Amino acid sequence: MLALLLLAFVLNVTVFSQIQHVVAQQQLANEFREELVAGTAPVSEGDFNDHLLADGAPLGILSIPSIGVREVFVEGTSADTMKNGPGHRRDTVLPGQVGVSVLLGRAAAFGGPFGRIQELAPGDTFSIRTGQGESVFTVIGVRYAGDPAPAAPTLRQSRLILETARGASFAPDGVAYVDAQAVAKPAGARQTTFLALPSEDKPMASDTSTVWALVFALQFMVIAEIAAVWSYRRLGAQKTWVVFVPVTILAVLFVTNQVTILLPNLL
DSSP states (O other): OHHHHHHHHHHIIIIIHHHHHHHHHHHHHHHHHHHHHHTOOOSSSBOTTSOBOOTTOEEEEEEEGGGTEEEEEEEOOSTTGGGSSOEEOTTSOOTTBSEEEEEEOOSSSTTOTTTTGGGOOTTOEEEEEETTEEEEEEEEEEEETTSOOOOOOOTTEEEEEEEEEEEETTEEEEEEEEEEEEEOBOOOOOOOOTTTSOGGGSTTOOOOTTHHHHHHHHHHHHHHHHHHHHHHHHHOHHHHHHHHHHHHHHHHHHHHHHHHHTSOTTO
16 A cells, blocks of 8 residues: 555656646636636736635736746645646736736646746746736846845836746755846735735745645545455455455545645645
């Protein structure tokens, strides 16, 4: 069982998470296109009815053709939220608006959408489409911990910071930052401040809010194994394999998925 768990964990991070990311992006793209057509795409931290956006709500499309990135980014930056795509740190303005906005993206797991952003160089351009239209950003530079940050943007500038894990795939040793700027659009109201930002939404943070789900997943797996042993002794090997192999695989996937959420959100 331990060997099966370890194998499933590796497969979940390296293979299944990539498939999950593709499916989630398609769903998010469909949802965001419908909002654009209806004119209800978010332009602040609230939705069209001024209700606080939920984590995972689509906010816009990031397009960086030079490194093959086209991603729908969502509100929130917890590890669970960023399984679906890059996340917008909700205490910052939306990309393209006056001020500084921050997008976090995974470097390897769940599609690794930001795995190549460190290849960007000063002068490179890319675009972001939100409910306010398209903004074209110009890269200022790439920096790492300890490097000086660019000067604060002017009243007419929008500054965007892309953040991801630095280091070998699945073994990060820091955070990389890509700074870019564009001509700004009016900023929407923000309801979250940096001090109020949950700890799981910060770079390289783990999401422990769903540990309870891991406990239930482990219980489900143990119960399935006990039932399989009982079935093997009472009903025989053939019937046990037919019934409990799919159940065991499902239990293992539940467990490994919850364990993956405990990993750093930029992995």
